Amino acid sequence: xxxxxxxxxxxxxxxxxxxxxxxxxxxxxxxxxxxxxxxxxxxxxxxxxxxxxxxxxxxxxxxxxxxxxxxxxxxxxxxxxxxxxxxxxxxxxxxxxxxxxxxxxxxxxxxxxxxxxxxxxxxxxxxxxxxxxxxxxxxxxxxxxxxxxxxxxxxxxxxxxxxxxxxxxxxxxxxxxxxxxxxxxxxxxxxxxxxxxxxxxxxxxxxxxxxxxxxxxxxxxxxxxxxxxxxxxxxxxxxxxxxxxxxxxxxxxxxxxxxxxxxxxxxxxxxxxxxxxxxxxxxxxxxxxxxxxxxxxxxxxxxxxxxxxxxxxxxxxxxxxxxxxxxxxxxxxxxxxxxxxxxxxxxxxxxxxxxxxxxxxxxxxxxxxxxxxxxxxxxxxxxxxxxxxxxxxxxxx
Numbered sequence: 001x002x003x004x005x006x007x008x009x010x011x012x013x014x015x016x017x018x019x020x021x022x023x024x025x026x027x028x029x030x031x032x033x034x035x036x037x038x039x040x041x042x043x044x045x046x047x048x049x050x051x052x053x054x055x056x057x058x059x060x061x062x063x064x065x066x067x068x069x070x071x072x073x074x075x076x077x078x079x080x081x082x083x084x085x086x087x088x089x090x091x092x093x094x095x096x097x098x099x100x101x102x103x104x105x106x107x108x109x110x111x112x113x114x115x116x117x118x119x120x121x122x123x124x125x126x127x128x129x130x131x132x133x134x135x136x137x138x139x140x141x142x143x144x145x146x147x148x149x150x151x152x153x154x155x156x157x158x159x160x161x162x163x164x165x166x167x168x169x170x171x172x173x174x175x176x177x178x179x180x181x182x183x184x185x186x187x188x189x190x191x192x193x194x195x196x197x198x199x200x201x202x203x204x205x206x207x208x209x210x211x212x213x214x215x216x217x218x219x220x221x222x223x224x225x226x227x228x229x230x231x232x233x234x235x236x237x238x239x240x241x242x243x244x245x246x247x248x249x250x251x252x253x254x255x256x257x258x259x260x261x262x263x264x265x266x267x268x269x270x271x272x273x274x275x276x277x278x279x280x281x282x283x284x285x286x287x288x289x290x291x292x293x294x295x296x297x298x299x300x301x302x303x304x305x306x307x308x309x310x311x312x313x314x315x316x317x318x319x320x321x322x323x324x325x326x327x328x329x330x331x332x333x334x335x336x337x338x339x340x341x342x343x344x345x346x347x348x349x350x351x352x353x354x355x356x357x358x359x360x361x362x363x364x365x366x367x368x369x370x371x372x373x374x375x376x377x378x379x380x381x382x383x384x385x386x387x388x389x390x391x392x393x394x395x396x397x
Contacts, residue, residue: 003101009085041065089113111157168301168322192371200312208239212289214304229344231265247276286311310366314358
């Protein structure tokens with residue numbers, strides 16, 4: 001079987017930034033199989049539940065939009081988009097079964113549509129149960145009963161799946177320790193980016209320090225620490241600026257909290273919030289930045305971190321998830337060991353003063369994370385493509 005359906009509640013044709021969506025689109029571009037994209041549309045004129053095609057850079061793939069989503073309405077909705085998408089998958093699953101394809105899901109709940117069906121199912125965790133248990137701000141996940149249900153549901157999906165893929169060493173350790181009985185089908189497949197498209201600029205402009213964050217405006221990102229640390233840094237560099245690139249596709253009160261933190265720290269005139277942007281619009285921000293900062297409370301392996309490093313930007317990150325496996329002390333950035341604004345400001349300053357040296361190594365580090373290699377490895381582990389010849393010969397021997 002060489003057919004694969006990639007299912008995710010995102011618009012494969014034209015949807016703003018988002019790490020998981022960027023992953024699924026890049027995976028869909030490079031996977032060496034007959035691949036079908038199933039998602040949503042933000043275009044009210046697009047027919048629903050009818051196959052069309054989507055062009056992902058230079059590759060065309062069949063695309064099936066199951067839902068129309070208005071971003072403004074969805075942000076006010078108390079029902080998470082992923083659960084609306086689950087119901088749409090259930091309505092469409094008979095067609096998927098007739099296709100004779102495997103299904104690759106990016107959210108555990110989407111696997112519920114296929115629990116009782118004879119269809120190969122693969123799951124990319126993106127570290128989600130740790131995220132939902134600890135850091136989500138959606139009202140549903142504040143209910144203990146709902147969190148308990150989600151944990152049990154994810155366990156059922158992992159039991160049902162033929163393969164489970166994690167994107168960072170921390171995720172792999174988390175899931176293999178949580179589900180030791182399924183350790184043989186849980187794989188660590190390092191996340192990748194398009195390293196030929198995220199490249200350093202020919203020359204960075206001089207001037208005042210420019211600090212950058214790219215990601216969801218979510219409680220898990222710990223932006224209160226970033227803003228407080230930037231305020232401390234700005235005492236030594238009064239002309240410094242902080243740009244927050246990102247937003248949220250779902251109901252999320254964090255944006256108001258971030259604005260309050262900016263006001264409380266007295267840095268309103270020095271912080272720019274761009275909101276959600278298309279991926280192509282983010283690259284200029286990487287090119288302009290001197291230091292990339294991510295003060296997350298929890299992470300898998302952020303795409304934005306790899307993208308920034310690929311653009312030659314040194315990083316300052318917290319000691320969580322897969323980030324310490326990528327950011328090496330005084331080589332390509334610094335790791336903050338304590339959630340202390342003063343220490344964060346000191347590391348930002350060190351990264352800024354050493355940005356040229358650290359930036360060169362940041363680029364070399366990012367070159368090790370190729371999305372093409374990742375997609376090929378995942379498809380081999382799914383059994384959709386043959387093993388490389390030397391490995392196949394070793395297995396025979």
